[in-house]
Amino acid sequence: MTDRDYQQFxxxxxxxxxxxxxxxxxxxxxxxxxxxxxxxxxxxxxxKCALFLLHEEQKISLFVDEESDLKEWIITIYMYMEPEYSDIVDLEEWVTKIAEQYQGVYDGWGCMAYVYDDEIEDDESPASLNS
Structure with missing residues (x-):
């Protein structure tokens, strides 16, 4: 295990x-x-926010979260980028400002993990949650 680089992380x-x-x-x-x-x-x-984001040429989805206690509409903005700290912070600020303009609340970010296992043989498939 390596020591954490607090400049990068x-x-x-x-x-x-x-x-x-x-x-x-x-x-x-x-x-x-x-x-x-x-x-x-x-x-x-x-x-209204979704329309604004589409005019900004952002890839988005909009869905209703029926599972929450109060009905919520969730916009997800999809950004294809390297997960670099300062870029993520900058985009969080941008998304937060847009959320506030349209009386929404910024709800965080996430992504799928990109983990590659060099030991996988050609006839093997990567590990998945479906075992």
């Missing part, structure tokens, strides 16, 4: 997630599809 939530990805063997030099989410209690505001 600062001591906060974003740094912790990126450090965990690195520890898990995720290649952070590869571009990932990172998802930033905004939650809305108003369908009208969610749709």
């Amino acid at each position: 600062p001591d906060d939530d974003n740094g912790d997630v990126l450090w965990q990805m690195h520890q898990d063997g995720d290649d952070l030099t590869e571009a990932h599809e990172i998802e930033y989410s905004i939650a809305f209690t108003s369908q009208e505001q969610a749709e």
